[in-house]
Amino acid sequence: MTDLDRRRVLGLLASAPAALAWRPADVLLAGDRSRAARQAAVAAGAVYEPRFFTAHEYRTVRVLVDLILPADERSGSATDAGVPEFMDFMMTDQERQQVPMRGGLAWVDIECRERYGAEFVDCASEQQHELLGLLAWGYPDASDQPEELDLAQSDDSDDDDSSIRPTPLPPVSSLSHGIAFFNRFRDLTATGFWTTEMGITDLQYDGNRFTRWRGCPDEQLRKRGLIEEA
Amino acid sequence: MDVIRQRQQVDVCIVGSGAGGGMAAKVLTEAGADVVMLEAGVMWDPVEDSAMLAWPYDSPRRGSATPERQFGEFDAGLGGWTLEGEPYTTADDDDFDWFRVRMLGGRTNHWGRISLRFGPDDFKARSNDGLGDDWPISYDDISPYYDAVDQLVGIFGSREGLPNDPDGHFMPPPQPRCWEQLIKRSADDLGITCIPSRLSILTQPLGDRVACHYCGQCNRGCGTHSNFSTPSVLLPPAMATGKLRIIANAMAREVTVDDRGMATGVAYINKSSGREEHIRARVVVLAASACESARMLLNSKSEHFPDGLANGSGTVGKYLTDTTGTDVAGFIPGLVDGVPHNEDGVGGAHLYMPWWVDNRKLDFPRGYHIEIWGGRGMPGYGFMGGIHRFPGGGGGYDRDLKQLYRAYYGSVVGFSGRGEMIPNEDSFCEIDPNVVDRWGIPVLRFHFKWTDHETLQVKHMQETFRELIEHMGGTPFGSMPGAENGYGIAPGGRIIHELGVTRMGDSPRSSVLNSNCQAHEVKNLFVADGGPFVSQANKNPTWTILALAMRTSEYIAEQSRQGALG
Numbered sequence: 001m002t003d004l005d006r007r008r009v010l011g012l013l014a015s016a017p018a019a020l021a022w023r024p025a026d027v028l029l030a031g032d033r034s035r036a037a038r039q040a041a042v043a044a045g046a047v048y049e050p051r052f053f054t055a056h057e058y059r060t061v062r063v064l065v066d067l068i069l070p071a072d073e074r075s076g077s078a079t080d081a082g083v084p085e086f087m088d089f090m091m092t093d094q095e096r097q098q099v100p101m102r103g104g105l106a107w108v109d110i111e112c113r114e115r116y117g118a119e120f121v122d123c124a125s126e127q128q129h130e131l132l133g134l135l136a137w138g139y140p141d142a143s144d145q146p147e148e149l150d151l152a153q154s155d156d157s158d159d160d161d162s163s164i165r166p167t168p169l170p171p172v173s174s175l176s177h178g179i180a181f182f183n184r185f186r187d188l189t190a191t192g193f194w195t196t197e198m199g200i201t202d203l204q205y206d207g208n209r210f211t212r213w214r215g216c217p218d219e220q221l222r223k224r225g226l227i228e229e230a
Numbered sequence: 231m232d233v234i235r236q237r238q239q240v241d242v243c244i245v246g247s248g249a250g251g252g253m254a255a256k257v258l259t260e261a262g263a264d265v266v267m268l269e270a271g272v273m274w275d276p277v278e279d280s281a282m283l284a285w286p287y288d289s290p291r292r293g294s295a296t297p298e299r300q301f302g303e304f305d306a307g308l309g310g311w312t313l314e315g316e317p318y319t320t321a322d323d324d325d326f327d328w329f330r331v332r333m334l335g336g337r338t339n340h341w342g343r344i345s346l347r348f349g350p351d352d353f354k355a356r357s358n359d360g361l362g363d364d365w366p367i368s369y370d371d372i373s374p375y376y377d378a379v380d381q382l383v384g385i386f387g388s389r390e391g392l393p394n395d396p397d398g399h400f401m402p403p404p405q406p407r408c409w410e411q412l413i414k415r416s417a418d419d420l421g422i423t424c425i426p427s428r429l430s431i432l433t434q435p436l437g438d439r440v441a442c443h444y445c446g447q448c449n450r451g452c453g454t455h456s457n458f459s460t461p462s463v464l465l466p467p468a469m470a471t472g473k474l475r476i477i478a479n480a481m482a483r484e485v486t487v488d489d490r491g492m493a494t495g496v497a498y499i500n501k502s503s504g505r506e507e508h509i510r511a512r513v514v515v516l517a518a519s520a521c522e523s524a525r526m527l528l529n530s531k532s533e534h535f536p537d538g539l540a541n542g543s544g545t546v547g548k549y550l551t552d553t554t555g556t557d558v559a560g561f562i563p564g565l566v567d568g569v570p571h572n573e574d575g576v577g578g579a580h581l582y583m584p585w586w587v588d589n590r591k592l593d594f595p596r597g598y599h600i601e602i603w604g605g606r607g608m609p610g611y612g613f614m615g616g617i618h619r620f621p622g623g624g625g626g627y628d629r630d631l632k633q634l635y636r637a638y639y640g641s642v643v644g645f646s647g648r649g650e651m652i653p654n655e656d657s658f659c660e661i662d663p664n665v666v667d668r669w670g671i672p673v674l675r676f677h678f679k680w681t682d683h684e685t686l687q688v689k690h691m692q693e694t695f696r697e698l699i700e701h702m703g704g705t706p707f708g709s710m711p712g713a714e715n716g717y718g719i720a721p722g723g724r725i726i727h728e729l730g731v732t733r734m735g736d737s738p739r740s741s742v743l744n745s746n747c748q749a750h751e752v753k754n755l756f757v758a759d760g761g762p763f764v765s766q767a768n769k770n771p772t773w774t775i776l777a778l779a780m781r782t783s784e785y786i787a788e789q790s791r792q793g794a795l796g
Contacts, residue, residue, distance in 0.1 A: 068627045074636075089290040136627045137618070186627070187615045190635060194609045195286035195293075203639055204570035208283060208608050210443040213575050215405030220569040226411050 050084075052091035052098065057105050059121050061087060064108075067132060068189045075202040083192035090188065104181030111178060134175055135182040240264045240475075241790070243496045243511035245482045245526065248336025249772050250758035250779040251517035252460030252468075257783035258515075259473040263790070266509050268480040268498055270518070271308060271332025274339065276462050280306060280451035286610050294611035302611065306451035306459075307340025308333040315668035319675045325721035326676035328521060328728070334478060335460040336519065337726070338772070342578050343448055343457050344601070345385050345430040346769035347376050347777075349394030355765050359595045361652045361683070365764040366736045366745040369396070375777035383458045383776070384436040387428035395584045395769075401433045403580065404444075407573045409565055409604040409643055410581045416701040422600075422694070423586040430458035430773075431576045439463070446607065448577025457577065480507075483671050484530045485514050485755065491534040492796050493755045499669045513754045513786055513795055516732075517779065520760040521550070521659050524731035525674050527742075528661045540732075540749035546742055547660050549653040549733050550676070551766045553725040554598065554684045556691050556718040559644035560699030560706040561620050565604075568640045573605050585768050594686035598649025598768045600695075606640035614638065621705040645698060647691030650768040652683045653730055657722070678722035689717040727771055732761035747782040754795045758782050 050058045065078035065087075078084075091098050108131070109119045116127045123131075193199045221227045241263035244251045251267060259265050281304035286292040293304045300310025309331030320326050331337050350369040356362050373396070380399035387400035403426035406414065417424035431448060432441045442456045455462040468474040479501040486494045486508065495510040516523040524547045530539035538546055585597030614635055618625035626634065662675035692710050699706045711718035735741025738750035747762045749755040758779040760771050767774075789795050 069632050070629060072629050072632060075632075086290065086292070090294070093291050093296075094294070132627050136631075137625045183616075183618050183625075186617065186625070186631075187612070190615070190617065191292060191609075191611050191613050194613045194635065195611065197285070197287055200285070200287075200609055203606075203609065203636060205606060205608060206570060206572040207574035208285065208445060208447075209572075210445065211572055211574070213404050213444040213573075216408040216411070216573065217569065217571050220408050220571060221411070223569055224408055224412060224564060226408065226415075 048085050050088040052088050056121075057102070058084065058088070060105050060108065063121055063128070064185065065189045065192070067128065068186055069193050075198050078189055078193050081193045081196040081198045083189055086192035087188055100181065100184060104178075104185065107177055107181060132182075135178050136186070239510040239512060240266045241511065242266070242513045242515060242786070243268065243509045244515045244517055245496060245523070246336060246517035246519065246759065247334050247460055247465070247476065248517060248519065248759065249338050249460060249775045251515070252335070252338065252464035253776050253779035254515045254517060254758045254783045255468040255474050256464045257780055258787060259468045259471040261787035263473065263787065265468070265474050266511065267474060267476045268482050268496060268509070269334055269476060269478045270481045270501075271334065271478065273476075273478045274306070274308070274333040274335060274461060276306070276339075276451035276455065276459060277453050280453050282447050282450045282453045283445060284450075286608070292611040301340060301449070304450050305340060306449060307331045307337065316673070317665060317667060318673050319662045319665055321675060321677045324676065324678045326678040327721055327723040328674070328676065329723065329726045330519065330522070334465075334476070338459040339451055339461075340449060341772060342601070342770070343429040343431050344578065344582070344770040345428050345458070345773040346599070347396045347398060348372075348767045348769055348774050349396055351394045352765060352767035352769070355596070359589070361595055362765050363735065366734055372774070372777050372781065375781045376773065378780060379773060379776045383430050383463055384432045384439070385428060385430045386426070386433045388426040390425050392423070392584060398428070400428070403427065404433060404576055406580045407575055407605055408568070409640070410579065410602065412562070412564065412702060413602055413643060413698065414581055416698050417583060420697060420701060421586070422583055422698070424581055424583050427579050427582045429576060429578050431578070432456045442576055444575055446574030446577050481669055481671070482518060482526060483669070485516070485526060485539050487530070487532050487534060487539065487752070491752060493752055499671075513756070513790065515756045515758050515786070516761075517758040520728045520731050521674055523757055523759055523761050524659060525661070527732065529672055535751075540742055540751045540755060542751050543739050543741060545733065545740060547731050548658045549730040550657045550659055550678065550728060551651040551653050551730050552722050553727040553766060553768075553770075554649040554651055554680075554688055555647060555720040555725040556688045557644060557646045558692060558695035558699065558706050559642055560702070560704040561638075562641055562643055562699070562702050562704035564703050565641040565643070566637050568606060570606070574607070579603060592690065594683055594690065595652065596650035596683070596687070596768065598647045598687060598691060601646040601648060602643065603646070604640070604643035619707055643699070643702070643704070645695035647688065647695070648725060648768060648770070649684070649687050649691070650766045652681070653765070654679065654681055659731060676722075680716060680719055680722070685713070685716045685719055688719040692717050727760070727766065729760040729763040729766055729771055732757045733764050734762040735764065746785045747778060748785070756782055756786060
């Protein structure tokens with residue numbers, strides 16, 4: 001064993017909590033680290049130059065994500081949450097996503113040129129909405145699967161969650177490629193939005209912290225009919 | 231190649247630092263043995279290295295998988311279905327995926343802490359239905375060790391008195407979450423037993439370990455040592471004896487033998503230097519994971535053992551099984567628009583369903599248990615993916631879509647069946663005659679086939695899960711897979727419960743190990759991982775690996791004291 005390894009094993013022993021309580025300093029440290037990371041991300045976003053998307057693609061992405069998840073009374077828009085930057089990172093991180101993304105954006109432009117004589121970003125707002133109205137409901141075929149389905153965060157399992165097969169709807173032949181692209185793009189938009197501090201606050205997710213679990217609150221149990229109305 | 235040979239002989243060399251290796255190290259060092267533990271991966275410390283309490287936005291990839299961490303970048307488990315430089319192969323037409331991690335603690339860093347005892351019937355299944363083989367030990371032989379593991383490691387659960395799901399020394403279980411109570415209500419209506427989970431997570435302090443803080447992130451590695459992993463629970467007391475030396479980045483290659491056919495130690499590749507080194511040991515304990523230990527035996531050929539060490543029976547690599555599995559999720563309208571609250575709980579479900587049906591009424595043998603999932607967990611990569619597949623109108627875009635995500639958050643529940651496979655002669659591993667890994671070590675080739683026993687069981691899972699979802703007023707995602715797809719059975723290896731490739735038995739002609747997990751042919755050679763299992767049972771194997779490893783290690787200590795191991 002190297003000295004370094006031995007020190008780490010000894011450190012492992014020493015770090016077993018001596019008192020029967022979590023050290024508050026550790027919680028503060030974890031919080032500081034995540035805040036610093038967040039600030040760095042924001043700072044980087046201010047001058048963001050995409051590494052995967054071309055300038056034209058990036059403009060298209062920025063318009064699309066805000067059409068999918070616009071600002072409302074509870075939270076900001078997808079671009080406010082840094083979704084385009086997230087997508088650009090994921091394209092460089094997972095190469096298998098590159099061709100479907102690039103090709104899907106190109107499909108949207110081809111379709112818009114044929115329908116409206118202009119590329120998507122240059123179309124009128126009502127034309128953009130008309131196209132999304134054709135793509136945003138339904139799915140083309142059973143092979144259109146989300147990349148990493150995580151409907152309920154079952155990541156605690158030691159077992160693999162094999163993907164869940166949807167019931168195929170009749171394919172919409174002329175639009176099927178666009179629908180397949182849009183479904184993937186919307187899923188990625190959702191991850192990019194809801195996994196930010198803005199998205200998590202909007203969802204009122206209240207965990208990821210030290211607590212004592214004492215069971216489900218009565219208000220929820222009453223709502224679900226698990227206890228009688230008071 | 232230069233070989234560095236250690237002059238000094240140690241008492242025991244353990245290969246692997248997972249559940250079995252960790253338990254062997256604890257018991258043997260506390261019995262006074264000098265122990266060297268070889269770990270093929272890196273050192274890992276759940277306090278320093280865990281991503282516990284990280285937010286998804288702490289990383290630009292929001293927790294998604296990387297080649298190094300295939301269950302997500304925040305997961306503790308360093309590894310996956312593929313490892314750089316360490317291939318394996320499968321026979322034509324066979325599907326088998328082999329999950330390996332390379333880190334201190336092995337796969338105890340990546341698991342659901344589901345800690346189920348095998349029951350009396352599980353050790354004598356052949357006597358009941360004529361399939362597979364009985365174990366050479368009974369529940370009564372192992373139950374004192376289950377008791378000791380319960381008290382040493384810590385486990386919560388409830389005393390139920392179920393005949394083949396024996397109770398243990400349980401801490402109080404956590405209260406069920408709301409969605410779990412809804413599932414239980416339907417399970418009760420349908421006559422399916424639904425009881426508190428049995429997980430090795432502390433709900434009360436134990437020794438110097440604090441109780442769970444309910445962040446729900448056991449899989450990331452627990453910074454307070456409140457769940458079971460080898461580095462949290464078994465290695466600290468072993469290190470405290472001053473008798474354990476851990477060598478990381480040590481890829482074990484071969485068990486060496488002398489001209490009497492006794493094991494003399496272990497040859498390994500020092501991955502940092504690329505050089506081969508050797509540990510001399512009076513006793514060798516293989517705990518490298520079932521298939522990795524079988525691979526070592528098959529690669530340890532000598533004059534005495536031309537077909538691989540301890541393989542006179544030809545059964546090393548045979549009787550390979552994995553747990554059967556399939557999953558169904560559903561959308562539950564009754565869970566839409568939940569009252570926001572923190573329901574992270576422990577890292578796993580608070581309820582589960584043990585096997586509940588009398589097989590005489592069924593067209594398949596043995597059974598399965600059901601794991602459940604759902605709730606308003608922390609958003610991560612893939613959050614609410616596939617929104618277009620929600621029944622009754624998913625998808626869309628714009629402000630309505632945003633509202634849909636909020637409303638549907640927490641409205642999905644899922645069921646995962648985990649059942650017993652019967653060993654069959656078409657499922658085994660062997661050395662691929664043509665392929666070596668980056669260190670020149672011949673690799674495994676897998677053969678794997680399910681039979682009707684397993685696919686009919688999975689059909690029953692699918693039907694049951696759909697019935698549960700529909701009884702809850704919900705709609706399953708997707709239609710039921712057909713017979714041509716094995717009713718949705720997961721490929722072999724995917725449930726990560728490979729067992730049986732160095733199985734124990736009374737006869738040296740049909741088994742590798744005796745009832746003490748000692749090689750029939752090499753009395754100072756032992757196996758302490760999932761290899762010795764004679765059957766799968768429908769219970770996750772870790773608790774039995776721990777109990778068997780404790781029993782084996784006590785036997786080694788006692789035999790050594792009597793001078794009986796060489």
